[in-house]
Amino acid sequence: MLRARAVLSSRTLSRSYATASPPHALVFLEHRQGVLDSGSLSALTAAEQLGGKVTGLVVGASDHVQGVVEKAKKLKGLTSVLHSTSAQYTELLPETVSPLLEKLLSDNLFTHVVSSTSSFAKSLLPRVAAKLDAPAISDVTSVEHDSSSNSTTFTRPIYAGNAIATVRAPSSIPIKFFTVRSTAFAAAPSQDSAEADASSLEPVEVTDSPIQHISTTLTKSDRPDLGVASRVVSGGRALKNAETFASTLYPLADALGAAVGASRAAVDAGYADNSLQVGQTGKVVAPELYMAVGISGAIQHLAGMKDSKLIVAINKDPDAPIFQVADLGLVADLFEAVPELVQKIKP
Amino acid sequence: MRPSPVRLLNILVPVKRAVDYAVKIRVNPQQTGFDLNVKHSMNPFDEIAVEEAIRIRERLKDAVKSIKAVTIGPPKALDTLRTALAMGADSSIHVEIPESAPSPEPLAVAKTLQEIIKRQKDGVDLVILGKQSIDDDLGMTGQMLAGLLGWPQATFASKVDIDVAKKEAVVTREIDGGGEEIRCRLPLIVTTDLRLNEPRYASLPNIMKAKKKPVEKFSPGDLGIDYTPRFETLKVAEPPQRVGGGKVQDVDELVAKLKEAGITAA
Numbered sequence: 001m002l003r004a005r006a007v008l009s010s011r012t013l014s015r016s017y018a019t020a021s022p023p024h025a026l027v028f029l030e031h032r033q034g035v036l037d038s039g040s041l042s043a044l045t046a047a048e049q050l051g052g053k054v055t056g057l058v059v060g061a062s063d064h065v066q067g068v069v070e071k072a073k074k075l076k077g078l079t080s081v082l083h084s085t086s087a088q089y090t091e092l093l094p095e096t097v098s099p100l101l102e103k104l105l106s107d108n109l110f111t112h113v114v115s116s117t118s119s120f121a122k123s124l125l126p127r128v129a130a131k132l133d134a135p136a137i138s139d140v141t142s143v144e145h146d147s148s149s150n151s152t153t154f155t156r157p158i159y160a161g162n163a164i165a166t167v168r169a170p171s172s173i174p175i176k177f178f179t180v181r182s183t184a185f186a187a188a189p190s191q192d193s194a195e196a197d198a199s200s201l202e203p204v205e206v207t208d209s210p211i212q213h214i215s216t217t218l219t220k221s222d223r224p225d226l227g228v229a230s231r232v233v234s235g236g237r238a239l240k241n242a243e244t245f246a247s248t249l250y251p252l253a254d255a256l257g258a259a260v261g262a263s264r265a266a267v268d269a270g271y272a273d274n275s276l277q278v279g280q281t282g283k284v285v286a287p288e289l290y291m292a293v294g295i296s297g298a299i300q301h302l303a304g305m306k307d308s309k310l311i312v313a314i315n316k317d318p319d320a321p322i323f324q325v326a327d328l329g330l331v332a333d334l335f336e337a338v339p340e341l342v343q344k345i346k347p
Numbered sequence: 348m349r350p351s352p353v354r355l356l357n358i359l360v361p362v363k364r365a366v367d368y369a370v371k372i373r374v375n376p377q378q379t380g381f382d383l384n385v386k387h388s389m390n391p392f393d394e395i396a397v398e399e400a401i402r403i404r405e406r407l408k409d410a411v412k413s414i415k416a417v418t419i420g421p422p423k424a425l426d427t428l429r430t431a432l433a434m435g436a437d438s439s440i441h442v443e444i445p446e447s448a449p450s451p452e453p454l455a456v457a458k459t460l461q462e463i464i465k466r467q468k469d470g471v472d473l474v475i476l477g478k479q480s481i482d483d484d485l486g487m488t489g490q491m492l493a494g495l496l497g498w499p500q501a502t503f504a505s506k507v508d509i510d511v512a513k514k515e516a517v518v519t520r521e522i523d524g525g526g527e528e529i530r531c532r533l534p535l536i537v538t539t540d541l542r543l544n545e546p547r548y549a550s551l552p553n554i555m556k557a558k559k560k561p562v563e564k565f566s567p568g569d570l571g572i573d574y575t576p577r578f579e580t581l582k583v584a585e586p587p588q589r590v591g592g593g594k595v596q597d598v599d600e601l602v603a604k605l606k607e608a609g610i611t612a613a
Contacts, residue, residue: 094490094493094500094502095499095500098494119502119522119523120522120523122486122487122490122502123490123500123502123503124490125490126487126491126494127490127493127494129454129487129491129494130454130457130490130491130492130494130495131494133454134454135452135453135454135577135578136453136485137578138484138485138486138487139484156484157484157586158482159366159372159381159481159482160481161586162372162585162586163372163374163381163583163585164583164584164585164586165582165583166581166582166583166584167578167579167580168578168579168581169577170577170579172577173577173578210499210535211501211529211530211531211532212529212531213527213528213529214528214529214530215527216522216525216526216527216528217525217527217528218524218525219524219525225524231610231613254613255612255613256610256612256613257613258613264541268541268542274521274526274540274542275521275522275523275525275526281478281481281540281541288610289605289608289610299368300368306586310610312601318594323591324589324591325589325591326591326592327591328592328594328595328601328604328605329591329592329594330594330595330597330598330601332597340598341598341602344599345602345605345612346612347611347612
């Protein structure tokens with residue numbers, strides 16, 4: 001009798017699986033001062049791979065959102081765009097944006113919530129997920145959705161990229177929250193033929209917010225953005241100080257049209273800004289060319305760059321671990337080799 | 348008793364026992380897990396969290412009433428708590444899970460912390476967590492806890508200034524491309540970035556003293572939290588190995604090889 005009931009209930013369960021609705025992903029589209037974030041374009045590509053509808057969400061102050069929405073409408077893979085503006089969204093804070101997402105997600109329209117692994121999304125998504133009693137997963141490098149079982153399988157690096165975990169979010173997780181490692185997915189292109197529906201969403205005003213934005217200080221640079229640059233020149237502790245870091249690396253970066261990165265040691269010693277740190281706990285990059293100058297190649301640093309296409313290392317120490325992953329290694333004093341390289345690489 | 352115009356701060360610091368950051372982890376041949384017979388230590392970001400709690404006390408003196416460390420982990424996680432106590436925490440809580448149990452997911456950890464906070468007679472004003480653990484690299488527990496409690500959150504903090512009288516904190520955060528400063532009302536969740544501070548080493552006398560500091564024990568059942576993972580780990584695998592391409596003799600050869608690969612001046 002008991003067993004019969006168990007069989008019966010498992011049958012109804014599998015039937016409900018079969019009639020599961022197709023995936024509908026909500027992608028959080030980030031922008032800075034009206035410019036769509038390229039990481040969000042990769043998140044869109046990942047969302048599209050789920051095989052269902054994809055809705056983009058743009059949140060911000062009114063002066064930027066309209067322009068972003070116009071660009072978002074042209075993005076390949078986007079079915080519709082929701083946008084919400086409020087003075088409260090001028091500086092995005094998780095405390096003021098999460099109520100909007102909670103409200104939007106409470107209707108059960110969406111099966112997945114996707115974003116890039118940006119510093120804001122990393123702050124926002126887990127907060128929203130917890131309120132909806134949903135677990136979340138971060139920095140995924142592949143996505144596969146099985147509509148018949150309503151489960152989604154992800155891969156993601158763990159232990160500083162020294163292992164790849166394959167993880168399944170089963171149907172028991174009602175909304176699947178994940179952030180996307182942007183270097184693992186191509187950016188969704190714009191196409192003129194595309195025209196996603198756009199509709200506005202009432203902001204959820206938070207009265208008496210427990211948090212206030214005071215100021216933002218962005219590191220200004222004419223060089224390409226580290227996260228998306230096709231070439232990166234990175235320096236480590238061997239650069240000695242901030243002045244020699246700049247005077248040695250910047251000419252090389254400029255000659256190659258590359259972004260500048262740094263190891264943790266270089267950042268901690270104050271040679272370069274925090275936001276330039278490449279590694280497990282900094283930026284993860286995968287450019288065409290990664291040039292590691294005076295970087296020994298600790299596990300934590302390799303975690304942030306070992307998916308680069310071509311790795312070049314310049315280091316005095318022939319036994320530095322960086323040479324084990326470098327495609328081209330030069331054992332030399334960087335203070336001699338780098339200027340020479342700048343000279344010879346120029347046409 | 349000294350009269351106090353404001354309530355004194357109670358700080359909670361969750362810590363995790365993780366594989367030591369210098370160990371290169373090995374996937375087992377069955378591809379189901381890791382060889383965990385390796386050195387473990389406190390998650391580096393949590394050391395920064397403990398250090399910050401102690402520095403807040405050093406700055407604010409008697410305004411900090413208690414620093415309590417908490418961990419969820421196997422029996423051996425007690426060592427991690429002892430380290431936190433030796434660094435300067437006053438007392439600790441150990442939610443003990445079986446040796447063989449998988450490491451709880453961030454949402455379950457956040458629910459545990461929520462429950463523990465609820466049980467603190469004097470309340471909790473500040474929770475300082477690491478921004479991520481270096482094993483699962485998820486980086487979510489602090490934000491989830493803030494969500495569950497409805498408290499403000501200051502993630503990736505590189506500077507924390509607390510004004511006890513006003514019951515608020517000004518926090519500098521590391522964000523993509525630079526930094527951000529925010530003002531938050533207490534009670535508050537802070538997650539630590541690397542640049543917040545340089546953790547101290549525990550001195551031998553303090554290690555001895557830590558052995559006498561209280562450790563309150565709970566089982567998951569006591570707190571009513573279910574640690575069954577909601578994600579299924581199907582497999583863990585070694586990442587594709589990169590093979591170094593060998594060395595070049597001099598800069599000329601490097602330039603030639605770069606040109607071959609299509610890399611020229613921009």
